[in-house]
Amino acid sequence: MSQTPVSTRFLADLSPAARLWLATPVLFMIPLFWDLTGLDGWVMQQLADSNGFPLRHQWWLEKVMHDAARHLATVVYVGVLVMVWRPVGPFRRLSRILRVEAAVGVTLGLLAVRWMKRLSMTSCPWDLQDFGGVARHVSHWNWGTLDGGPGQxxxxxxxxxxxxxxxxxxxxxxxxxxxxxxxxxxxxLAVLWGGLALGLTQTLRGAHFPSHTLWTALVCWGVALANHQVFRWVRRA
Known part of the structure; x- marks a missing residue:
């Protein structure tokens, strides 16, 4: 009679939340590996030359995928806040404390990325000398190192x-x-596809390296998971 592998039994015995925590270090390896490959520079070189990024002001990317998408995200965010008290659709199946958890998690994710951007001295690709700007390329791992550009x-x-x-x-x-x-x-899956679309938009325009989107995903995931854990403690208190 075949026996279930120990690793399979171990995973099966874990709670869904514990499995997500266990997956987080693996997810961390994705942007880390990308950074180690140095593919950021290669990708941007395929999209621009010394005169800059030709798609920077392309109508669809700038007006729809950037401006309109940003406004849509604001509307969705307000909707999430409203649903804490007036849930619709499947969110009616969540208790109020779970709806509060979700709203707080989204808010903290947005604030975390914004806070990191404000502290960052890394300039955007379109600000780099290689693409017609004034900044020199400095890895985002070199915290506190000025690159001669606007940063953030x-x-x-x-x-x-x-x-x-x-x-x-x-x-x-x-x-x-x-x-x-x-x-x-x-x-x-829907969130990841949305993040990929918005991140790709900014990469094509020259606003962000691909790694910036990968790290944003990890930050938002980590913040959401930590927020979930705190609310679990609150519910058990």
Whole structure:
């Protein structure tokens, strides 16, 4: 008779929330590996030359995928706040404390990325000398090192307009009900696709390296997961 591998039994015994925590170090390796490859520079060189990025002011990317998407994200965020008291659709199945958790998680994700950007001395690709700007390239790992440009470009703020909403998936992803976890995975997938679209928009325009979007995703995920853990403690108190 075949026996279940120890690793499989170990994962099966973990709670849904514990599995998410266990996955986080693996997720951390994705942007870290990307940084180690040095592909950021190669990608941007395919999109621009010494005169800059030709798609920087392309109408669809600038007006729709940036400006309109930012306004849409604001509307969705306000809707999330309203649903704390007046839930609609599947959010009616969540208790108020879980709806508060989701709203707080989204808010903290947005604030975390904004705070990191304000402290960052990393300039955007379109500000670099290689692409017609004045800044020299300095890795975002070199905290506190000036590059001669305006800075405040790491991680990707526009991508966070979608990725911060990963916090909405946590109440579903950590549920013991299989159907609710499936819903959480669907929401997570939608958020990731949205973040990818917004991050790609800014990369094509020259506003952000691809790594900026990857790190934004990790920041939003980490903040949402930590927020979820705090609310778990609150519910148990």
């Amino acid at each position: 470009c790491f991680p990707g703020g526009h991508a966070s307009a979608a990725l911060a909403f990963v916090a909405l998936a946590l109440p579903w992803l950590t549920s013991v009900v299989g159907e609710e976890r499936r819903m959480g995975r669907q929401w997570l």
